[in-house]
Amino acid sequence: MYTPQSGITPEANTDALFLTLLINRDTTSLARIRKTCAIIPEMTTKLAEQYPDARLSSTISIGSDAWSLLYPDTRPESLRPFPEIEDEERLAPATAGDLLLHIRANRRDIVFQLMHDVLEQFGKSISVEEEVSGFRYLDSRDLTGFVDGTENPTGDSRTSVALVGEEDSEFTAGSYIHTQRYIHHLHQWNEQPVAEQEKIIGRTKADDIEFSSEQKAPTAHIKRANIKDAEGKGMEILRHSMPYGNSKEAGLLFASYCRTPVHFELMLEAMMKADEAGHYDHLMNYSTAVTGCAFFAPSIEFLTRHSD
Numbered sequence: 001m002y003t004p005q006s007g008i009t010p011e012a013n014t015d016a017l018f019l020t021l022l023i024n025r026d027t028t029s030l031a032r033i034r035k036t037c038a039i040i041p042e043m044t045t046k047l048a049e050q051y052p053d054a055r056l057s058s059t060i061s062i063g064s065d066a067w068s069l070l071y072p073d074t075r076p077e078s079l080r081p082f083p084e085i086e087d088e089e090r091l092a093p094a095t096a097g098d099l100l101l102h103i104r105a106n107r108r109d110i111v112f113q114l115m116h117d118v119l120e121q122f123g124k125s126i127s128v129e130e131e132v133s134g135f136r137y138l139d140s141r142d143l144t145g146f147v148d149g150t151e152n153p154t155g156d157s158r159t160s161v162a163l164v165g166e167e168d169s170e171f172t173a174g175s176y177i178h179t180q181r182y183i184h185h186l187h188q189w190n191e192q193p194v195a196e197q198e199k200i201i202g203r204t205k206a207d208d209i210e211f212s213s214e215q216k217a218p219t220a221h222i223k224r225a226n227i228k229d230a231e232g233k234g235m236e237i238l239r240h241s242m243p244y245g246n247s248k249e250a251g252l253l254f255a256s257y258c259r260t261p262v263h264f265e266l267m268l269e270a271m272m273k274a275d276e277a278g279h280y281d282h283l284m285n286y287s288t289a290v291t292g293c294a295f296f297a298p299s300i301e302f303l304t305r306h307s308d
Contacts, residue, residue, distance in 0.1 A: 002172045002173035002174075002299040002300075002301050002302070003173060003299055003300045003301060004159075004162075004163055004173040004174070004175070004297075004299060004300070005041055005057075005058065005059045005060065005175075005297050005299070005300060006041065006044055006045070006048075006057035006058060006059075007044075007057040007058045007059035007102055007103070007104055007240075008059055008162050008163065008175050008238075008257055008297065009158045009159055009162055009163070009238070010055070010057050010104070012104075012136070012140065012149065012240070013055055013057075013104040013105055013106050013136075014105075014106045014135065014136040015104070015105055015106065015107065015108045015111050015133070015134065015135055015136070016102065016103065016104045016105075016111070016133070016134040016135075016240070016242045016253075017101070017102070017103045017104075017111050017112075017115055017131070017132070017133055017134070018100065018101075018102055018130075018131075018132045018134065018179060018242075018253050018255065019100070019101040019102075019103075019115060019128060019130075019131050020096075020097040020099070020100055020128070020129045020130040020131075020179075020291075020293060021097070021098055021099040021100070021101065021122075021126045021127065021128060021129060022096060022097070022098050022099075022126060022127045022128075022129050023066050023069070023070075023098040023099060023125065023126050024124070024125050024126065024127075025069060028125075029124070029125035029126075030069055030070055030125075031308075032122065032123060032125040033070060033099075033122065033125050033126065034070055034071075034306060034307050034308070035121075035307050035308075036118065036121040036122050036125070037060050037062075037070075037099075037303050037307075038303040038304050038306070038307035039121065039307075040058060040060045040101075040118055040121075040303075041058070041300045041303070043114065043117055043118065043121075044056060044057065044058040044103075044114060047110065047113060047114055047117070051107065051110050053106065053107070054105040054106050054107040054110040055104075055105060055106050056103070056104070056105040056107075056110050056111075056114065057103075057104050057105070058101065058102065058103045058104070058114060059100070059101075059102045059175075059177070059297045060099065060100070060101055060102075060297065060303075061099065061100045061102070061175075061177045061295035061296055061297035061298075062098070062099055062295055062296055062297075062298075063081075063097050063098050063099065063100075063293060063294060063295050064079050064080055064081045064294065065081070065098065066098035066099060067079060067296065070306075071306055074170060076164070076168060076171045076174060076176075076296045076298070077168050077171075078168075078176065078260055078261050078262070079176070079261075079294075079296045080261065080294065081094060081294055082094040082095075082178065082292040082293050082294040083265050083268065083269075083294075084292065085268060085269060085272045085273060086272075087272055087273045087274060087280070088274070090272050090273075090280065090284050091272075091288075091289065092180065092268055092272050092289045092292055093289060093290065093291065093292050094292045094293075095290075095291040095292055095293060096129055096293075097129060097130075097179075097291075097293035097295070098126075099126065099295070100177060100179060100293065100295045101115070101118060102177075102240070102255065103115055104240070108133075111133075130181070130291065132181060132244050132253045133244060134241075134242025134243060134244050134253050135242065135243060135244070136242070136243075137243040141243075142184075142243060142252055143184050143186060143243045143245065143250055143251065143252070144184060144186075144189055144197070144201070144283075144286075145197070145205055146197075146201050146203060146205055146208070147203075147208040148239075148241060148243075148252075149239050149241065150203070150208060150210075151222070151225075151226060151236075151239075152238060152239050153236055153238060157236075158238055160259075161236045161237065161238050161257075161258060161259065162175050162237075162238040162257040162258060162259060163175055163259055164176075164259045164260075165259060167259075170302070171296070171298060171299070171302070172299065173299040174296055174297055174298045174299055174302070175257045175258065175259065175296070175297045176257070176258050176259070176260060176261045176264075176294070176295075176296055177255065177256065177257055177294070177295040177296070177297055178254075178255070178256040178261065178264045178268075178292075178293070178294050178295075179253065179254065179255050179256075179291070179292070179293050179295075180253075180254045180289045180291060180292050180293075181244075181251065181252075181253050181254075181289070181290050181291040182251045182252045182253075182254060182287045182288065182289050182290070183249050183250070183251040183287065183288050183290055184250055184251040184252065184286065184287045185286050185287065185288070186250060188286055189286045192286075198211075199217055199220065200217075200219070200220065200221060200282045200283055200285075200286070201220060201221050201222065201283065202216045202217070202220030202221055202222040202223055203222060210222065217282075218277065218279040219279050219280065219281065219282040220281075220282075221271075221281050221282070221283040224267075224270045224271045224279075224280065224281035225267055225270070225271055225281065226267075227263065227266045227267050227270060235262070235263040235266060235267075236258075236263065237256040237257065237258045237263050237264055237267070238256070238257040238258065239254070239255065239256060239257075240255040240256075240257060241253060241254045241255050242255075251287060252287070257297075261294065271283075271284060272284065
């Protein structure tokens, strides 16, 4: 029996931290990283028990290149680098990231405490490439003003969508993670009439009602981002995206968790690349992706077994 890391399937929190890390490649550092990754779940559990109101959880995940160094004898069958896509003026870049520490809670101070404790354990074996603090905005809306995460799976479906099953038995209960940081061009967006914004998204803004198939433009965000297979079944992902922002820039830290990387890869392609009719996701005219990373979050048992 394999146990997923605590941050994969729970419902959304009010606060989150996305810490993208680079690893040092020397033998001593790699050993320390393996040991630290193995104790992060226990560190999270102990702190969560101290502050149950915080609903603290975490996920530590490993990128493709770093995996080859940390766990060279075994590998998730579909772990690969982030699929950079460029089409005309639209770019989804692939950027540096060896590890992702994703911490979630309903208390910002507890998020900080776990981050501090984990970084103490890593010591000089890693460096921080990017740190993004996410927050719940109003009633779970994106900074564009539209409700975000409406299409997320619920109940037991969260597990079946996000976690690897017996198809890759050594990595059962793991999850493929993709992150992108988008900068929203809010001034340009807010200049658009609400009716135009709704056409771009494919939903009403105030009450979050999805347009009918007839109403929905072929360039609508929710049409491009919801992929179906050959049988017409939805190729779902579990989103843990959060708004972020400061006085200089603001946007969305997009985070996809899934039992396969294929669903995210096809979704990203449909959003960024124009099809034969020239249709792409017109939300991309108002938001720019500036980072892109791919990781795998193995089970707690895998991390413990490979800690030496």
